Amino acid sequence: MNGPAPRQAPLVAFMLVLLVLVLPGCARIPTSGPVGKSSEGSAGNVSAPVFLPAAPQQGAAPEAIIDYFYRAGSGYEDDYAVARQYLTQASSVSWRPDQRALVYRDARVVPTRTENVYNYELDVAYMVDADGIATQSPEGTVERIPVTVAQVDGEWRISDIPDGTAIPEETFKVIYGAYPIYFYDPTFTYAVPDVRWFIKNKTVKAMTSALLAGPAPYLRGAVASAFPSGIKLARESVPVVSGAAQVDLTAKELMATSAEDRLRMQMQLTLTFRSQPDVVNVELRANQDLVRVEDDGTVLPPVQNKSVPSRQIAISDRELVRYENNRISPLPDMQPVSSLNPRYPAESPVSQAAAFLNAGRTTLYSILPGQPARALTTRSTLTRPSFDLHDWVWTAGPGASGASEVAAFRPAGTAAGVTVPTVSLKPAWLAGRAVKEFRMSREGVRALVISEQNGQTRVQITGVIRGRDGTPRELTTPVTLAASGQPDQGVWVTDTTVAVMKGSKAANVTAELLSLTSGEPQPLAPWPGLVALSAGNGADDIYGQSAEGIFQRLGNGWSPQISGPLDPAFPG
Structure with missing residues (x-):
């Protein structure tokens, strides 16, 4: 993408790290083109909305296809199935919408001097990356997303598009939420929140992946994690079964840790999932086999939100x-x-x-x-x-x-x-x-x-x-x-x-x-x-x-x- 690079800032952890960061007040939403319908649905969060965007219209011009495609990016259900209808077959397979979300105040499609190439020009408020880290953009930041279109069976479709989505600010406030994931202070005594932004009904998997990836930039070197470097999810899901979040990790890295480390991992995940009403406890698994986590009382849970004396x-x-x-x-x-x-x-x-x-x-x-x-x-x-x-x-x-x-x-x-x-x-x-x-x-x-x-x-x-x-x-x-x-x-x-x-x-x-x-x-x-x-x-x-x-x-x-x-x- 072109345009000035946004500076670090939370909503942090925009934290956005915001951290973090921060949703500005009022924003104008573009009014041209179909908006689609919305309904309430959830997967572990009863308040998570589901947007039902409009499919491509027959005979739509390239500018409309591009504009409607990004509007359809609010419809994250079924792996952005509607948004993919605006893409050519090859682009539909290669496009990765979860790599980042550009949150904008206003947007327009602008032709370039190259045939069939346009810029989706955004007034960007902030960017949220794949790990939920939000980065605030200075006022007046303009981002230009290059988009190439081609005709498929007489209809315009997008043949080349960068990974990620672009979401109006007001829509972002509805479908995303702020969720703390937790790390330790270097002594493993205190819990340190690292606030991330995720789609509201995809939080358990997103939280786990973010936790394994490590802290936001402003906390790197300042906090500790019980998870060793290189450990990953063994499968691309974190199912919640009868209240237990089953965190399936790569066996080699997990089994090389100590009993103390595994207990701290479980504690770290338990704190992180506190915002999820359907998660009661956490199970560590190695390639789907349950790993027993022993607690002999020598490892204390980290202190969360440390209090101060009344004096x-x-x-x-x-x-x-x-x-x-x-x-x-x-x-x-x-x-x-x-x-x-x-x-x-x-x-x-x-x-x-x-x-x-x-x-x-x-x-x-x-x-x-x-x-x-x-x-x-x-x-x-x-x-x-x-x-x-x-x-x-x-x-x-x-x-x-x-x-x-x-x-x-x-x-x-x-x-x-x-x-x-x-x-x-x-x-x-x-x-x-x-x-x-x-x-x-x-x-x-x-x-x-x-x-x-x-x-x-x-x-x-x-x-x-x-x-x-x-x-x-x-x-x-x-x-x-x-x-x-x-x-x-x-x-x-x-x-x-x-x-x-x-x-x-x-x-x-x-x-x-x-x-x-x-x-x-x-x-x-x-x-x-x-x-x-x-x-x-x-x-x-x-x-x-x-x-x-x-x-x-x-x-x-x-x-x-x-x-x-x-x-x-x-x-x-």
């Missing part, structure tokens, strides 16, 4: 405090920090370490019980700190050359006067961008990054590649989430959802939820003067701060909590 760290009277149950109390065993004018605190989820910035956001401090605060770095500006499960505290800001750097420090376990372990990362995708927010995910594998360039912000999710000891080594090329405004701060809400906003002391502020599993940003109720966000466990555990105090999200509004504390933040 928050905050600033009150220029000291670090604990905010919980709408009350404040001193942070245990911490020395005074009022002389440092602290703001934007963070607390480790695995130790008693804490960190904060000064009011000017130029210096990052860490503090441990019984020790004075120590300066970790000084920059012209820094993002508020964020801890991960390996006890590294993260921030971002300009380095010595002025270019954006992401820095991580590990103060816990470091005696006073001893240099704190430090890592500085300079990912190429941050070149020319100013980082506004850097927040680690709760399982420690991903980070939310909000950056700005020329007044335009970008909300992205990157993967964190670590060494064997957990030391950060690299940030992966991220996926991009589509926000409706220009947010400058954000927090994790669940393992697939973040809340973002652009704070303002003088205006109504509308925060919104961005989800890897949903196509549209979800606005929260506007509230005057919101300047900070924090989030605990789920969308009902979101807090906002204004000059009037702290507010908790309640239904479609905000409920006043307490006045006085500043910058509350849950551990992490």
Whole structure:
């Protein structure tokens, strides 16, 4: 196909990796030509629609044949039987519709200077590949699909066409759904969702194939899989029999794994199939023979959607405090920090370490019980700190050359006067961008990054590649989430959802939820003067701060909590 290459982004896992990614709001559907009928049907999903597109019309011109062919691509039943009627016999055999789906806002057939060759010209929103990975296209991306036609028994048919389908955006929203497949963090302790997009009634087989193919690009190197490299499905189906998904794998690779690995494979598949109502359990098979999976209790299921404690760290009277149950109390065993004018605190989820910035956001401090605060770095500006499960505290800001750097420090376990372990990362995708927010995910594998360039912000999710000891080594090329405004701060809400906003002391502020599993940003109720966000466990555990105090999200509004504390933040 011709045209500009789309950039990576989720709906991720467009995630689209979206990840991911993201279904824009309104779209115009072309109105010329037959649309066909639709009915409800399913194969394991009662809500999966079935489109019944129109067959070729006698005497139709080449332009109509091409246009109707792509409309028929929404009719996936019987291996796109109707769409294949628009092709010559040879093309019908060779065409592979499942290789990718181009999702478009508008389309038209354009003649070329070559006889019987046309371009199907698309205003592309995003592309979904064979593994369900969605890639967002920049606004205004035009893709031209070359199509060659020939006459067969006096009727025009398509003789040469690239693999894949093209689907109007509104139709895509109906027949495709977002489904997390799951990988592990490198310690096999936590489950990490990798959101993919599949046709709604073909999900069990599609999920399995995607899982065996490995994680989306933004998670490669950051996550682990129990499935060994090279393992494949032994047959091109995953039947569900009496609630059991029978996953038939190539025997050589499967039998070479350990009992522990096979149990982790089964757990990985079980998590992945949780969205499928007809799947109760998972059976591993080797060339159709059932493989016994033993569980002696030594391998624990991975933690999904890791929760955080109910407490928050905050600033009150220029000291670090604990905010919980709408009350404040001193942070245990911490020395005074009022002389440092602290703001934007963070607390480790695995130790008693804490960190904060000064009011000017130029210096990052860490503090441990019984020790004075120590300066970790000084920059012209820094993002508020964020801890991960390996006890590294993260921030971002300009380095010595002025270019954006992401820095991580590990103060816990470091005696006073001893240099704190430090890592500085300079990912190429941050070149020319100013980082506004850097927040680690709760399982420690991903980070939310909000950056700005020329007044335009970008909300992205990157993967964190670590060494064997957990030391950060690299940030992966991220996926991009589509926000409706220009947010400058954000927090994790669940393992697939973040809340973002652009704070303002003088205006109504509308925060919104961005989800890897949903196509549209979800606005929260506007509230005057919101300047900070924090989030605990789920969308009902979101807090906002204004000059009037702290507010908790309640239904479609905000409920006043307490006045006085500043910058509350849950551990992490």
